Amino acid sequence: MQPTERERYVEVCCVVCAAEADKPYWDCGEYGFVRCSRCGHVYQNPQPSFQDLEARYADAYFTYELENDELFFDLMIKGLSDIGFEQRVAALAPRSFLDIGCATGMLPAYFAQRGFSAEGVELCEPAARYGREQRGVPIFNGTLEQAAFSDGRFGVVHASHLIEHLRDPLAFLQECRRIIAPNGYLVLVTPDTHGLQARLFGSRWRSAIADHLHLFGRRNLCQLLSDCGFTVEEQRSWGGLAAGIAPRLVKSPIDKAAKRWNFGDVMLLLARPVSNTST
Numbered sequence: 001m002q003p004t005e006r007e008r009y010v011e012v013c014c015v016v017c018a019a020e021a022d023k024p025y026w027d028c029g030e031y032g033f034v035r036c037s038r039c040g041h042v043y044q045n046p047q048p049s050f051q052d053l054e055a056r057y058a059d060a061y062f063t064y065e066l067e068n069d070e071l072f073f074d075l076m077i078k079g080l081s082d083i084g085f086e087q088r089v090a091a092l093a094p095r096s097f098l099d100i101g102c103a104t105g106m107l108p109a110y111f112a113q114r115g116f117s118a119e120g121v122e123l124c125e126p127a128a129r130y131g132r133e134q135r136g137v138p139i140f141n142g143t144l145e146q147a148a149f150s151d152g153r154f155g156v157v158h159a160s161h162l163i164e165h166l167r168d169p170l171a172f173l174q175e176c177r178r179i180i181a182p183n184g185y186l187v188l189v190t191p192d193t194h195g196l197q198a199r200l201f202g203s204r205w206r207s208a209i210a211d212h213l214h215l216f217g218r219r220n221l222c223q224l225l226s227d228c229g230f231t232v233e234e235q236r237s238w239g240g241l242a243a244g245i246a247p248r249l250v251k252s253p254i255d256k257a258a259k260r261w262n263f264g265d266v267m268l269l270l271a272r273p274v275s276n277t278s279t
Helices: 050-055 059-067 069-082 106-112 125-135 169-179 196-204 218-227 248-261
Strands: 022-027 032-036 096-100 117-122 139-141 154-160 180-191 230-238 266-273
Touching (some): 022 196, 059 069, 059 125, 069 106, 069 154, 069 230, 096 106, 106 125, 117 125, 125 139, 154 169, 169 180, 169 218, 180 218, 218 230, 230 248
Parallel strands (some): 096 117, 117 139, 154 180
Antiparallel strands (some): 022 032, 180 266, 230 266
8 A cells, every 4th residue: 555645654763773874775656675785684664663563554454465365375375385385284272363464454364274273463443343254353453562362372473464564563563472383383474675586676575565665585584583592494495577578488497496496576474482392
């Protein structure tokens, strides 16, 4: 959703290394991204206040999510399949699944049908209501921190294309660490600034949008996870070139190469609490 003229903005420091030294990086017109001079993290500075950011996720956002339900669901399932997710969690206890930023609840509904105790968290009220009423999924309307789940409640915490929208990814990951069971999993999916498309297109990259407050490179996101008590077990990526950029004969081999050698547009990180033992 595009920002409005009435939004209030707040200066922030780098969430990865806490440095307050950044330089202009991508000028996107009504908004822009800076790059941390110390660690290279790319983020918007200043950023809209939480209240103004929350207001973006209303009816228009719900319509967008509902129209793209099937597409986004298919992409999430493909990503989980790439890491052999269902085989990994076959013997997991507790068999509980939380999808943060669950939109209309299609993914937690899917896992509920597979024997999980599945829940969601969603900031957009119409989307959360739709998921509860139409899909029967318990969805908390608000932020993860506001949900105040109990310690170690979930065997799996999943967040696809969410962390880049958050004002404080560090606090978010700390809360994820608190609510994940000792033998649990965290699945993060987010755009990758080290991917081919980001390098090719810069400020015209399809992920350099107003709603994305933080754009991570793999090294910095792994560092943030480590700082929050996680170890990254697996990394995958996909999306060499977006549809329409190149002919199919060019796009197809580049997409395959991006997935094989991990230079795709989007990355998936599978992480576990540091104190875990393998299951």
